[in-house]
Amino acid sequence: xxxxxxLPWLLAAPGDFRARLKQAQADGGGGVDAxxxxxxxxxxxxxxxxxxxxxxxxxxxxxxxARLRPVKVxxxxxxxxxxxxxxxxxxALRHGMLLDVFKVGYGQGAQALLNPQSELADYRPDFVxxxxxxxxxxxxxxxxxxxxxxxxxDAAVDHVLALRDAALANFGATAIVQTIAPRPEPLFGHRxxxxxxxxxxxxxxxxxxxxxxxxxxxxxxxxxxxxxxxVGLWRWHDPLRxxxxxxxxxxxxxxxxxxHVCRVLAAARGLSRKCLVLDLDNTLWSGVIGDDGxxxxxxxxxxxxxxxxxxxxxxxxxxxxxxxxxxxxxKNEEAAALLPFQRHDEMLLREDHIAVFVANWTDKASNLRxxxxxxxxxxxxxxxxxxxxxxxxxxxxxxxxxxVPEVGDEPSDYVRLLAMAGYFEAVGFAEEDRLRAEMYxxxxxxxxxxxxxxxxxxxxxxxxxxxxxxxxxxxxRTRISQLANKSNQFNLTTRRYTVADIAAFEGDPEAFTLxxxxxxxxxxxxxxxVVIFRRGPEEWVCDTWLMSCxxxxxxxxxxxxxxxAHAAIAAGASRLVGEYLPTAKNVLVEKHFEKLxxxxxxxxxxGGTRWVLALDAFQTINLPFRME
Amino acid sequence: MxxxxxxxxxxxxxxxxxxxxxxxxxxxxxxxDIEEWDSLSNIRFMVAVEGRFNIRFSNRELExxxxxxxxxxxxxxxxx
Numbered sequence: 001x002x003x004x005x006x007l008p009w010l011l012a013a014p015g016d017f018r019a020r021l022k023q024a025q026a027d028g029g030g031g032v033d034a035x036x037x038x039x040x041x042x043x044x045x046x047x048x049x050x051x052x053x054x055x056x057x058x059x060x061x062x063x064x065x066a067r068l069r070p071v072k073v074x075x076x077x078x079x080x081x082x083x084x085x086x087x088x089x090x091x092a093l094r095h096g097m098l099l100d101v102f103k104v105g106y107g108q109g110a111q112a113l114l115n116p117q118s119e120l121a122d123y124r125p126d127f128v129x130x131x132x133x134x135x136x137x138x139x140x141x142x143x144x145x146x147x148x149x150x151x152x153x154d155a156a157v158d159h160v161l162a163l164r165d166a167a168l169a170n171f172g173a174t175a176i177v178q179t180i181a182p183r184p185e186p187l188f189g190h191r192x193x194x195x196x197x198x199x200x201x202x203x204x205x206x207x208x209x210x211x212x213x214x215x216x217x218x219x220x221x222x223x224x225x226x227x228x229x230x231v232g233l234w235r236w237h238d239p240l241r242x243x244x245x246x247x248x249x250x251x252x253x254x255x256x257x258x259x260h261v262c263r264v265l266a267a268a269r270g271l272s273r274k275c276l277v278l279d280l281d282n283t284l285w286s287g288v289i290g291d292d293g294x295x296x297x298x299x300x301x302x303x304x305x306x307x308x309x310x311x312x313x314x315x316x317x318x319x320x321x322x323x324x325x326x327x328x329x330x331k332n333e334e335a336a337a338l339l340p341f342q343r344h345d346e347m348l349l350r351e352d353h354i355a356v357f358v359a360n361w362t363d364k365a366s367n368l369r370x371x372x373x374x375x376x377x378x379x380x381x382x383x384x385x386x387x388x389x390x391x392x393x394x395x396x397x398x399x400x401x402x403x404v405p406e407v408g409d410e411p412s413d414y415v416r417l418l419a420m421a422g423y424f425e426a427v428g429f430a431e432e433d434r435l436r437a438e439m440y441x442x443x444x445x446x447x448x449x450x451x452x453x454x455x456x457x458x459x460x461x462x463x464x465x466x467x468x469x470x471x472x473x474x475x476x477r478t479r480i481s482q483l484a485n486k487s488n489q490f491n492l493t494t495r496r497y498t499v500a501d502i503a504a505f506e507g508d509p510e511a512f513t514l515x516x517x518x519x520x521x522x523x524x525x526x527x528x529x530v531v532i533f534r535r536g537p538e539e540w541v542c543d544t545w546l547m548s549c550x551x552x553x554x555x556x557x558x559x560x561x562x563x564x565a566h567a568a569i570a571a572g573a574s575r576l577v578g579e580y581l582p583t584a585k586n587v588l589v590e591k592h593f594e595k596l597x598x599x600x601x602x603x604x605x606x607g608g609t610r611w612v613l614a615l616d617a618f619q620t621i622n623l624p625f626r627m628e
Numbered sequence: 629m630x631x632x633x634x635x636x637x638x639x640x641x642x643x644x645x646x647x648x649x650x651x652x653x654x655x656x657x658x659x660x661d662i663e664e665w666d667s668l669s670n671i672r673f674m675v676a677v678e679g680r681f682n683i684r685f686s687n688r689e690l691e692x693x694x695x696x697x698x699x700x701x702x703x704x705x706x707x708x
Contacts, residue, residue: 018644045672046644053647082668240687241671251675 002413005231005256009405009421010042010094017047025054032058032065037400039093045083045254051090052101059098066584067401068098069269074120074173075101076109076163077131079246084131087258095266096380096401113163116170127220127268128167129176129261132160133248139180139202142187149197153205160210164219174498176220176264179207181228181236181249218428218478218499222264227257230420260422267425269496270485273403274377276319276424277368279386280330280337280359284316284349285309286411290336300346308411312385313348315415320353323433324424325375325440327356329367329384331391334359355440364391365398375440376549378488383423385414428478428499432526442523443550460554460624463520467556467625469563472506472513479527480515483546487530488585491546492578492592510535511543512567516560518551525551531560533568533576540568541577545592555623561596565618574615577601581608634703637680638696645673655697681707 002008014020021038024031035058039051055062062068073088075081085103092099102123104112112118113128120128134140137156143149164175180203186192192200207225214221228236231253238250249257266272281288286305287297298306299313320326326349330337337359341351351357356374358367364386372379380401386392392404403423407414426433472480477499484497497505505511516529528551532544547556568576578593581604593611594600597618601610635653642651646664651657659665665673677699678684683706693699 018647044676046647046676049672050644050647080668083672244687244690245667245671247671251672252679 007042009417011406013041013043029061045251048087048090052086055089062098070098072100072125074125074128076104076112078109078136079133079248083254087254091258092262095262096271113166120171125173128173134180142198144197146196156206157209178222179225181225184233263422263425267427272425273383273423274381275325277327277329277384282387294339294343312414320437323436325355327371328354330359332359365395430479432479465520465625467559468517468628476515477502480530483530487546489588491586493581494583495544539575539577540573559623569615576613578611634700641676656695658695
């Protein structure tokens with residue numbers, strides 16, 4: 001089973017899948033683990049339909065487990081969407097989401113989005129998957145006159161963008177748009193793609209314009225054309241089922257397509273994986289360093305295995321360049337494990353590329369827990385690449401939320417299986433991403449510095465920190481949205497905002513927004529805190545206060561409070577109000593407002609606490625920052 | 629494969645596609661007898677049968693099927 005359409009990085013479903021799923025449903029809350037375990041396998045269309053029904057039946061238990069992010073998705077399109085809709089909730093489980101899916105009536109897609117009183121107004125989706133085929137967009141028949149062809153493409157793109165804008169304006173929903181799968185049937189032949197107005201040309205230009213526009217605005221895109229190419233257009237398209245029932249592509253491709261949609265949803269919610277943990281022996285090189293020594297392992301050097309493993313290193317290095325953190329987890333003496341990094345000529349990865357290097361004889365699951373702690377991320381942010389099926393099995397058993405691709409025993413497959421699994425799907429690329437790996441190196445240096453300086457205040461002063469606090473702006477928009485979606489622990493109200501939402505705050509006169517940047521003598525941490533207060537004549541109320549846990553203990557919160565307080569006083573307000581909305585993950589900030597000098601003002605009716613600070617009592621204090 | 633083995637496979641597929649336990653097979657069984665068997669689950673059923681036996685049905689052949697017995701006969705015919 002090494003066919004992309006079968007999601008080969010996942011284990012095949014157990015033979016008794018239906019029976020196990022029935023048992024899990026019967027077990028109620030106790031069956032959630034079993035259901036999530038089943039959902040982590042490669043499921044066919046029927047199994048996904050069964051899983052989707054199970055999600056509906058067990059929604060309350062799944063929600064209570066607090067292991068899934070609830071997301072509401074509407075699907076609006078111009079052809080038969082039932083099979084896709086039926087596959088989404090089951091697929092979403094393995095991406096950490098509890099999906100509620102609403103299918104807009106057949107052929108009603110555009111109307112539902114353009115009409116503010118449509119059924120979408122009641123449903124209130126977070127996201128809308130827009131599913132328009134080439135027939136609906138006027139791209140299914142050639143337009144062999146160049147000017148008319150260009151106009152046809154522009155009209156199609158404008159229509160899609162109009163629906164996207166309508167989703168946001170009418171329902172506050174973020175649209176996910178799709179490119180169109182090319183057709184394999186040529187009209188002229190090899191000339192088609194260059195000849196203005198052929199179907200190949202129309203779809204190609206439409207896709208190009210859509211991709212550029214979406215990428216530039218950090219909009220959400222499922223590149224269906226790319227998925228179809230990967231599967232193969234002959235296999236993707238199913239003319240019989242299109243003519244019979246207006247199914248947009250082969251049923252066999254539905255599980256893969258659903259997986260891609262869920263990746264984009266998860267990425268938009270900050271649930272993509274953040275760290276790749278690499279085994280060493282037979283993963284980063286061929287052979288066992290402890291037995292073979294530096295001269296005995298194969299890496300590069302024109303051998304098939306050596307080149308395959310070098311490709312794994314190259315891909316890991318590329319991931320690091322785009323902001324994925326690398327770690328090593330190997331069963332070896334540390335000295336032996338480091339030898340190739342220090343002495344082998346062909347090594348692409350260097351010691352300083354690895355944020356956490358673990359080589360010992362402890363079980364790998366325990367080591368992975370340790371790696372997650374050192375990086376201050378959840379184990380559910382880890383991907384673990386290991387050639388050894390026993391190690392993979394141990395980690396899957398002990399840490400079911402770690403992603404462990406089933407890579408098989410042919411190293412040439414490792415890069416494609418790891419990459420095609422889409423664990424690191426991203427919906428933006430901010431400066432902080434590019435620099436993230438450096439930041440983790442710098443953090444390691446910082447914790448070294450603390451050990452040398454005993455007194456904490458002296459330590460903070462020695463960091464020579466510069467804190468830059470500004471309102472939201474276009475430059476920071478992507479990163480601000482990223483933080484809003486990813487921060488779970490230091491997050492007072494856990495409100496999730498897309499890039500479009502953040503843009504709206506920028507222009508909102510009633511919002512007081514802050515993005516906080518922190519640099520010190522080891523380097524720049526980038527934007528590490530996001531704060532939004534709602535301005536009122538007497539009271540300013542905190543909508544959002546979150547911070548990256550990387551900068552806990554630096555007294556950034558106090559600098560933020562000082563900034564908010566001074567602005568509120570200048571505007572004539574007399575009080576600041578803060579709310580703590582508890583979640584499974586943010587108990588860390590239960591006493592945040594208390595520590596900042598707020599007074600307890602009662603419990604909130606739906607859970608949580610309210611806090612008030614009288615501004616006439618506010619006093620500025622000395623903080624260990626240079627403020628900019 | 630003999631007719632009984634084909635039936636066994638088809639029943640297994642029906643239980644999976646329609647999410648039913650213990651489908652009671654008879655040749656005359658068709659969509660009127662099973663609530664979950666609608667036009668869309670029928671497509672999933674046909675695709676699954678094609679996949680299981682490595683055969684392909686033309687549209688004309690699909691439209692000629694009246695019940696599961698016809699389907700089993702057609703599978704047997706296509707498998708030689």
